[in-house]
Amino acid sequence: MRFAIVTETYPPEINGVALTVQGLETGLRQRGHDVCVIRPRQSADGIAVDDTLLVRGAGLPRYPGLKFGLPATRRLLAQWKVSPPDAIYVATEGPLGWSALRAARRLGIPAATGFHTRFDEYMRDYGARFLQHTALRWMRRFHNGADATLVPTHELAEFLQSQGFLHVKRLARAVDARHFSPTRRDAALRARWGLGEDDLAVIYVGRIAAEKNLDLSVRAFRAIQRTQPRAKFVWVGDGPVRERLAQEHPDFLFCGVQRGEALAQHFASGDLFLFSSHSETFGNVTLEAMASGVPTVAFNYGAAREHLVDGVHGAAVENDDDFLAAALRLAADATQRRTQGDAASMAMRDLHPDRVAADFDVLLTDLAMTRRSHHASVAAA
Secondary structure, eight states: OEEEEEOSOOTTSOSHHHHHHHHHHHHHHHTTOEEEEEEEOOTTOOSOOTTEEEEOEEEETTEEEEEEEOOOHHHHHHHHHHSOOSEEEEOOOSHHHHHHHHHHHHHTOOEEEEOOBOHHHHHHHTTOGGGHHHHHHHHHHHHTTSSEEEESOHHHHHHHHHTTOOSEEEOOOOOOTTTSOGGGOOHHHHHHTTOOTTSOEEEEESOOSGGGOHHHHHHHHHHHHHHOTTOEEEEESOOTTHHHHHHHOTTSEEOOOOOHHHHHHHHHTOSEEEEOOSOBSSOHHHHHHHHTTOOEEEESSHHHHHHOOTTTSEEEESSHHHHHHHHHHHHTOHHHHHHHHHHHHHHHTTOOHHHHHHHHHHHHHHHHHHHHHHHHHHHHO
16 A cells, blocks of 8 residues: 655654654565655755655744744645545644644545644643643544544553544554663763773763753752762753753763764663653553663653553652652662663564554554544445
8 A cells, every 4th residue: 555654743753753654664565565754854954865755844943953844725736636645644733733633634544643642731831730631621622533543552542532633543553663672781881981890870861951851850959969979960852941950060961963873872871761751642662661671750641650560660650759769769779770771672573563553553543444444334325
C-alpha cells in the first residue's frame, strides 16, 4: 500500500516526536509499503529528497533549528489528486497538520493522527494556565477530524476519551535494546566527566526547557551532592533554559545534543536518571534509560506508569517530595542501583520496534480497507 506521513518535525531534529515518526516510517518501509513523508524543508536538505514532499516552514520561537510547516492545503490536494495515498498519518497539530486533514477529507482519504504533545500542560508550564482548556478544545477539534487518534498509553487513552476525543486507539512505543544497552557504558567518557567507576553520575537527557520541570531535578541533585560531593550532574540535550542553568550552576556538565552511538554511550555511562517532567504524553527517554541499565526516577504516568515498576526498575512517584526521597535513596545505594538497572534493561528487551511497526501497519491498512469497502457499498447502492 501507499501511505503518507505528515509531520512538522523530523531528524536530524532531535525530539521524541521526530524520532518516533522516523521509526514508524522505517517500519512501514521494511514491511514493503511505499511511504511519502511530508514535512517542512530543513537547512540540511538539498534540492530533492526521495519519497519526501518538502513544504515551506517557519522558525519555531524559542527553539532555534526547529520549524513548523506553513499551510499547504492546495499543494497537498494537487499532489494527492495525482497520487492518492491509501491512508495518511498526521503526527503534529501545526498548520501543516491541519492542511493535511483538510485535504484528506476533501479527497476521501482516511487519516490517523498522533497525540504526541500535551499542549494544555505546556500552557501551565509557560505561565498561561488560563489557556489550558482552550488548548484542549483546540486539540480535540483537530484530532476528532481524523478517523483515529493514536496514543502511546492506556492512561492517556482513558483521559482523552473522558474529554470527548473520538476514535482513540493505543499504539505502544518501543525501544531498540540492541542500541540502548548497558554494554555501551564507557569508562573513558566518565573520565572526561571527571568521574571514576565508583563515583555517581546523575544524568538528564532531553529538551532543556521550562515544561520539563527541571528545577525539581536540580533540587534533587543538590540534596544528593550534600552527601556525595564528588557526584556530577550530566545534561544531554539543548533548549531555551540551558543558558540560564549553565550560568546558575557552573559545576553542571552540559554535553549538548548527542546522536547515535554517542547518545547510547552517554545514557549507559550514567548511574541515575532523573526525569521530573509533568507534561509528557509518553517520555521515550524513560525507556532508553531503562534499556541502558540506568535506574530511573520519574512521575507515575506515561512511560513510567506503563513500564517502570516502582522499586524494581527505579521509582515511579506521585509528588515532588516522593521524587526527592527516591532520588536520595537510590543515589545512596550503589547495590540497588545496579540491581534495578539490570532489571530495567532486561524488561526492555521485550519491547520490539518491529511489533510496533506491525501494529501501525495493521491500523493504517484497516482504515484504508474500511474506506474502500464503504466506497464500494455506495457505488453498488
